[in-house]
Amino acid sequence: MSTSTIVRLPDQSTARIPRMNFLSRENGLLSWLLTSDHKRIAILYLISITFFFFVGGALAGLIRLELLTPQSDLMATDTYNKVFTMHGLIMIFFFLVPSVPATIGNFVLPMMVGAKDLALPKINLLSWYLYIVAGGLMLYTMAVGGVDTGWTFTTPLSTHYLNTHVISAGLAVFVAGFSSIFTGLNFIVTIHKMRCPGMTWFRLPLFVWAHYAASLLMVLGTPVLAITLVLVVLERTVHIGVFDPALGGDPLLFQHLFWFYSHPAVYIMILPGMGVISEVISTFSRKRVFGYTAVAFSSVAIAVFGFFVWAHHMFIMGISNYAALVFSLLTMLVAVPSAIKIFNWSFTLYKGSITFETPMLYAIGFLGLFTIGGMTGVFLGTAGTDIHLTETYFVVAHFHFVMVGGMLMAFLAGIHFWWPKITGRMYPEKISQLAAVVTFIGFNLTFFPQFILGMLGMPRRYASYPPEFQILNVFSTAGATVLGVGYLLPVLYLTWSLKYGKIAGNNPWQATGLEWQTQSPPLTENFTRIPIMDHEAYDYEWLENQQQKEVASA
Amino acid sequence: MTEAHEHQRHIVSPKVYLAVFLSLLCLTALTTAASFVELYVFNVVVALAIAVIKAALVVLFFMHVRYSNRLTKLTVASGIFMFCVLVGMTLTDYFTRAWGQW
Amino acid sequence: MPDSPAIASSGAATAVETAHAAAHPDYLRHHFESVEQQADTTNFAMWLFLLTEVMFFGGLFMAYLIMRNWYYPAFVEASHHLSIFWGTTNTAVLITSSFTMAMGVWCAETRRKKGLLLSLILTFCLGLVFLCIKGIEWHAEWVQHHVPGLHYSVESFVNPASDPEIYAEYHDRALSPAMALRTEMYFFLYFAMTGMHALHMIVGISILGFMILRARAGSYTNGHVTFVENVGLYWHFVDIIWIFLFPLLYLVSRHG
Structure with missing residues (x-):
């Protein structure tokens, strides 16, 4: 820990943003709306998901504000139901699922494998348009009155009892699902077929491995959700169906089909984040990721095991005790590859030359929060404990630790890490470090009390609660305010940096990925010459030699 | 990128297509005929077995999987595998729901 | 070139x-290194897409499996009201269209423009024939009041003799009113599955129509056969779905 920074920026007085790059190549709205450049599509996605993140965040703010007092006084209870349902739907399908893959993944994955573009550029653009159509449908749903089934569309509540806009919400998720399928399909094909010469599977950055695993889940899981939602919509329209017990259907069949997608979906959300963490931790400790192969295979293992555990969401719903036993045991399996990752990242830090730039702060936050989130997942996967904890705030805290503490921290780590590559400019370091710390503190203040609330038995999805829970809820709401500031800061200073940030140069972090060995912002076709991969991933000595050679020849 | 180049496009001859086509028609006739015979539980077994054989013929010859690279074969296999996981793991619940309740 | x-x-x-x-x-396309890479890539992408289709229909098959086991008598008697003649004919039609599609791919590979056109037009027409026959069957179900959710009637199941032709063939026993209601579940799944299949046929037929126009202008016989091959894969996949739907819906319950 002798060096305080690894940042190596060019001389600011002479440095210029390269005149030819993917941003400057064409101008005008149409050049964006009709682009097939993966980098531009990534930016389109970044803008859209940021928008939906703040819509979902505003809804979260309303939820926390309502829960400030024990009575339901800010809004009526059915409005509260709509608010938390819309919060869930928007955050899951319009932020978390596309967050890292569709933005950062879209931008850097082709460059990491040394390709000029994703394998199917037009399908990539189509995926963004589908996302926009789905987002429009979701906003329409919200404008005409929302939906209050919970994001899980639980039958027969969604098909029979409620008069809210289940159909348009269901269609929105259906369309968003196809957007996600096309992204995943594109990644798998790209990783298989578009790698540059010398880029063997075990030279791929771990970011790519993580995206490969997440893409498998998108391609194999999402269609089952799609057909399930089609059946729900049909059941609602013709009043005949396979899910409503009054009509002879089985609501558990819905749960099986729904969670067959929606459990793997949490790995769709977290795996790309884990990929970001691998890149960031390695770069800021100047070491190859410890146990590269183990981390690579643990991604695939999470994807595969992820398909065998879905019924742990159904322990109290009346599934067979024997099935619960099997699914509970299988759930423990997922803890193994997740732990492998955490341990290997920790060993990467061990004796590394660690520096604490913003991405690293977020990544370290991720390590702690994801570990807590993951471990509490084991409590919930244990059938016996789950019966006490399920449908309480313990579950809410658990998945927010994984999704917000894990994925959102990873997303922000990634955005800061690749910001210089995307825009060619640095974000302001001090204030962003502050934002990272504020986020971490705000997050813990918001969600840690919810573990205790859950243990004490406060149920989720109610607008009111017994007065003795108020003190912890006040902490939680206060934390949410801090968290909100933590999320607003990056929007402000990242926008500021677009014009006033320091020129970053090709490789400000001295990172080894192929995406860093080219200009920032990159050319439309990424590389002037198709690169040849002649070294292992995370080979910092190679980078060192490369730079010495450049100095010698200059 | 070896996998991209090891695969030479194989043109399947029309004779093979014709043979597959005729066998598919025969199997269709066979499965319909078999349904008119009382085989008890084996009616389902026979019908599905014939359907699997027909599907296999289409996949292997019409869809060229027999002549394709390992990646395509793996994709087909993973499709079948995931379908089995969906059905099989769900059935662990349906089969055992009544256990211990009589 | x-x-x-x-x-x-x-x-x-x-x-x-x-x-x-x-x-x-x-x-x-500009981002590929070679024609082989491009062909391999699009071919693999098509296979992955079919993989998603397997899982898409998988959910429907799963629902059918569970519900058939739960309401076995209702599913048996309801399936007696389908026409095995039309079902078998339609299977033959679809298999033939798969054959002509496969021949189309071969013609494209061997650069036979006339053969390709003929195969595509035949496939297109056979697809339409399939849909027409499906329409005849759906119409029959409409006439018998077997369309779920609209004007469904359990008359044929609580009083099987009301349908003399089918009664003469199967001698179905009257179902209890509760079980007779579940025949609607069978027809719901029947319409959902055949409807979803027909939707895929319509998409396929539209693409074939587009291809016929392109093929007349000389496309696909210039060595660039990927598109024809991929549409072929799609068409065969839709065929495979029917190969499973046919026995499950029409045949397996003849002897309840």
């Missing part, structure tokens, strides 16, 4: 592109 400068649009990458100019026909 003249090299089209419009395709090599990527400014700085032209250095790489010229190196491959010899093997650079105008259908090679």
